[in-house]
Amino acid sequence: MRRAVDKAARSARRETIKTMAADIGRPASAFMKSTPLVKASTQGNLSASWTVTKAKLGILDTGKFTPILSALRGSFSGSTFRLSGGGSASLNLPKAFILYGNGGRALMVRTGKGRAAIKAVYAEHPATGLGTEGDAPRVTWQKVAERELNANIGVELQRAFDGAAGPSPSSLGGE
Incomplete structure (x- = not known):
């Protein structure tokens, strides 16, 4: 058994x-x-x-970053997360930038004014798909x-x- x-x-x-x-x-x-x-x-x-533990999967691999003002500043469009049944939603960030640090890179967006008012954008982590009924x-x-x-x-x-x-x-x- x-x-x-x-x-x-x-x-x-x-x-x-x-x-x-x-x-x-x-x-x-x-x-x-x-x-x-x-x-x-x-x-x-x-x-x-x-x-399934949380995994911070970089969203840069699921979409396209288009440089506008410099190589690190531009816009991003791509797939963000799955919806019920396995589809995906699109994400368009017109003012995104790439931040390098600790041997990696992350897509960032500004959340307000000031130096620390930024937030990293990640793809969905695997635990979400297993935790949601019907995914x-x-x-x-x-x-x-x-x-x-x-x-x-x-x-x-x-x-x-x-x-x-x-x-x-x-x-x-x-x-």
């Missing part, structure tokens, strides 16, 4: 990362640090889980987890009834 639950969770995580990447418009590798591996089930708890990553997670669990539970129960000890991937090949 535990093996079937763990396999279903790993498959669902893998497919969900692909869905998040396609939905936000970033490569899947951008989500690896914010989506750690699946925490396996235990004898006392038959649930496998994985958490593409959450739907993918639920469908793949259910499909894989239904496919693996019979095989794993048969292995348990046959007295198989421990995981044996070669025995699942259809002997």
